[in-house]
Amino acid sequence: MNGEMHPRKRALIIGGSLGGLFAGNMLQQAGWDVDIFERSAQDLDSRGGGIVLQPEVVALIRRSGIERDWDNLGVRSAHRVVFRPDGSVEHRQHAPQVQTSWSLIYSLMRSTISDIHYHKNSLLTDITFPDDHHVTAHFKGGARETGDLLIGADGNGSFVRKLLWNDTPDYAGYIAWRGLVPENAMPERARQQLHGDFAFASNLGSHILGYLVPGADNDLRPGHRFYNWVWYRIVDDAQREAIMTGTDGVARRYSVPEGLLAARWKAHLDTEAQTLLPPGFRDIVQATKEPFAQAIRDLAVDKMVKGRVILLGDAASIPRPHTAASTSKAAANALALGDALQAWPDDTDKALSEWEQEQIFRGKYLRKMGISMGDRLLFGGA
Template identity: 30%
Template sequence: MTKKKYRIAIVGGSIAGCSAAIALGHDGHDARIFERSSQKLQVRGAGIVIPAPLFESLKAQRWLDKDTAHISLQGMSYRVSDSNNAENGRSIWHRPLDAVAMRWGHLFAQLRQRVSDNDYFNGIEVLNITQDKDQSQTLVLSDGSTYNADIVIAADGVHSRTRDLVNDPTSINYSGYVLWRGLLDQKSTLSSHTPTPRNHVLWHPYSGGMAGCYIIPASDHATSTENHTLNWGIYDKVDTDTLSKLLPDATSPEASSAHSLNDFAKEHLRNLLNTKIPSASANLFQQTTTPFVQAIVDLDSKKLVTNNIALIGDAAAVLRPHAASGAVKAIDNALSLAQELQSTSSSISDNLKNWQQQELPKLRQQVTLSKTLGEGLVTSAPVWTDMSEADMSQWWQSMLEGKNWYMK
């Protein structure tokens, strides 16, 4: 029996939306993306880390070019500030890693190239969605037109306007900490000034947060090792009063977006770098000309599907970035949804219900793990300077098992 091919409207054209369009288009569905922003999305974002097996799988499936710029990550090191080694800090743990570092913009550009321009509508906002008698969906678009689809996929991110059609209004909750981020372009001749080896992630945990960095490819997409970029970030526990001074409107969901620094934020970051992390990393991070900050938030949907509308990526739930990148979750959602729609024995409604039944438990586990890691790493972390190599291994395993012996 041949499976019917569907008209699918995808709301949001970032990584989740493009991934859905590629996966569904490969199966012969008519998938069209409506992206409300008229700007080029590939200029957004900084560095991301994805599992090496997923990276190889995406290349094998031709979602990515074979020569896609990336850097293999083979290890993760933790070094704490220490008076005996003020420059580099004291090592307390090292563990192996099998991952790939990329620029967010490079990943997006690769995916976007695989979606036809005829199926990608920039600067078109979906104003409303209504269900028709035949269970299809009619989208009212900002250019005055309408589009009728069998399925709507909401891939419009943390600030999704489609989410409330599936769930009751969902709140975005502040986690208790922010993420400071920056990118610093470097020449390989300056590698001696880079605090972390090319193929490792370096962390500097401190009381109230942790700073980290790793190398990503240069912005020109070059695959050579001559140039590279240092991608750094600092998770920093911040109370709500301080948060309101750091961000223009801390009570708004937009606080979770990246923001340039105001004068108060610049001074806060400067003090953080000067007092909390080893000088080699601090001095390097301070060379960044345009650092930015965002609030780390929690968002979780009770349902993923209703009326032939499905939520994927950050529109479904926001994971704190310790567990995995949002890009990984978005790609996984797109692949699993496309696979479920291949079933020839179910209606659209049944396909989507089956997909939700598979994905919701997985999402619950991911949300729980991301919160557990956030608590263990930032808000309720151990006394890092007291931790031995054995303590660190036990601490990490306990977090993965959901235990909380390390919390104070």
């Protein structure tokens, strides 16, 4: 009888990456039915790249019912070390923290959503509103699904945002080169200078950092991990467009995946590493077989709720990576959303209204902080 009086509400989540999985878990905890729609036809667990593990992500993992302690979520580093361009140590500080990988967190969160509710190869084409309390998602091929809430968790290039919002990200004027090197393949000089620490080095228009992360298949055993590096370089629009055109001939606007970087840009990286980087970082960059790249962009929307559609994670705001906050922001958005929907189980609009303001503030604060950090590091700004 109670189930008939209060039928379970249904959420449609567009985007099956971390933001979508975080949101799906928290809505399940709040008693909602959840379906996640991912445009890719393949699993997403092969993506490279490191994440600094933040408390919000750990809190969400625990609330999802996953029992993992900090040491099983990533690789611990002991110190933060800043190198001068000549390789001498400018600053060394004891600062323990844990670094993990996108892949490890994705695998954990994906295990909590049953396959029947995770729909691959689902390309959103439109959103319509049958009434004030429901929303319908239309997909390529003619499929459509209706729910009480649609969550745009489809990343920094969000199609949900393009459909219903006017906000577009701004290019920050620099890109992040990235790479992963197997721990057991680290050059000797890189191993001596970088291994086990969270390391940084700056030069004119250049800022690089690196740390150990879980290895293939989320392996945490010493010797089986990856060294993850991120190198920020000032790049104008014309050069960015050239870099983002991969070996497959596809002209991507803001990223080129691992394995698709053209040979000329690998050679360019080697040359620049020789000129700008201290020896340890120089060696690790030159030892990277398949570097990849992403453009740094800024975004923070003024509204995250439009009727029964909301934006979450990077779809709503894109903090620069210097803040180490992209994943933790998505987790915080999802945690707060779950709390709000549980606090107002019979008034979804009230829950969304209460949820929205703090999340907008969070996105704008991180945008401002990221711009300040990045401009100071790359352009020498205040």
